[in-house]
Amino acid sequence: MAEKAIDIHKLESIFDNMVNMMDQSKNDIFTISEQSRQNYDEMRKELVIIKEDISRVITEGDYLEDMTRHSRRRLADVSKNFLNYSEEEVRQAYEVANDLLVRLSINRMEEKQLRVRRDELERRIAALLETIEKADHLVNQVTTVITYLTSDLKKVGEALETARQKQEFAIQIIQAQEDERKRLSRDIHDGPAQMLANVLLRSGLIEKTFVEKGPTSALSELTQLKEMVRNALYEVRRIIYDLRPMALDDLGLIPTLRKYLATVMEYEKGTIIHFMNNGSERRFESNIEVAIFRLVQESVNNALKHGNSRDVWVKIEWLRDTMNIVIKDNGQGFDQSETKEKSFGIIGMRERIELLKGEMKIMSAAGNGTTVLFRIPLEDDIIVE
Structure with a gap:
C-alpha cells in the first residue's frame, strides 16, 4: 500500500x-x-x-x-x-x-x-x-x-x-549519470573507436600498397597511420582526464587546474580563462583535492555552457586557515529569485562544499555575469605534509 x-x-x-x-x-x-x-x-x-x-x-x-x-x-x-x-x-x-x-x-x-x-x-x-x-x-x-x-x-x-x-536530486543524478554514459559512449564511438577502425583499415591498405607499389608508398601511408594513432591516443587521454584527472595524484591541485583550464581553452575556441593563484599551495588528501577540482570544473562549465561567457576568471587564495576560490564570468548571468529546473548542478556543488565543511556564495543578476565564491577551512586533518 x-x-x-x-x-x-x-x-x-x-x-x-x-x-x-x-x-x-x-x-x-x-x-x-x-x-x-x-x-x-x-x-x-x-x-x-x-x-x-x-x-x-x-x-x-x-x-x-x-x-x-x-x-x-x-x-x-x-x-x-x-x-x-x-x-x-x-x-x-x-x-x-x-x-x-x-x-x-x-x-x-x-x-x-x-x-x-x-x-x-x-x-x-x-x-x-x-x-x-x-x-x-x-x-x-x-x-x-x-x-x-x-x-x-x-x-x-x-x-x-x-x-x-x-x-x-537523486533522480537527477541518475539521469545525469545516464546522460554521461551516453556522452562517453558517443565520444568513444565517434573518436577512438572510429580512429582504431581506420587504423585497422589503413594497416591493411599499407600491406597492399607495399606489395603493389613498393616501400616508398607504404612508408607514406605509414606516416599518416602514425598521425591517426596519435590522435586516437589524444582522444583516449582526454576522455580519461574528464573521468578523473590522474595528474591530481602526481602534480597536485594547482598544476592540474592549470592544465585543465588550458585544455578547456583549446576546445572552447575564443574563450579566455584567467587563472590566478596567490599564496603558498598545500596538498590535501586525494578525495579532498578531487572535490575541490570538481567545484572549479562545475563552475567553469556552468559559465561556458549556461552563461555563454567568453572571459572567465579563476582565482585561488591561500590564507593561514582558509582557502578562498572565486570563479567569475562576464556571461549572461541569471535571476537568483527564479527556480531553475536543472539546478542540480548547483545543488551538487552545495553537497560537495558541505562535505568540505565550507561555504558557497553565488552572486548573479540577469545580464551582469556570475560570481561564485567558495570558502574552505584548512583543517589539519585534510592537509598532507
Missing part, C-alpha cells in the same frame, strides 16, 4: 492553531500576573502605612501608660488626703485618671486592630508573591514550549523540504 504524502500545509495549520491557543493562554497568565503584581504593590504601600501607624500608636500608648500611672498616683494621694484637697481638685483628679484610662484602652484596641491588619497584609502579600512567581514561571515555561514548537515546526518543514529536494 502506498504511503500517503505528508501535507506540510495541514501540519503547519494544526501547529499554528495550537501555538495560537498557547500564546493566548500565556497572555491570560501574564494578565493575572500583572494584576497580582499591582495588588502586591498596593498592599506593600498599605503595609508601610500600617507599620508607621503601629509605631505611632505604640509611642502614644507608652505615653498614655506613663501618664495613667502618674494620674493613679495623684488619685491615690488625693483619696488618702481627701480633707487636704478641695472638691474641685478631687473631681479633676478622678476625671483625668478616667480619661487617661479610656484613651489607653482605645489605644490598645487600635494597636491590636493594626497588628491584625498588618499580619493579614503580610500573609496576603506572601500569597500574592507566590502567585506572581508561579505565574512568571508558567509564562516562561509556556514561552519555552512555544519556542520549541515553532522552531521544531520550522525544522520539520525544512527537513521534509530537504528530503524532497534530495529525492529529486
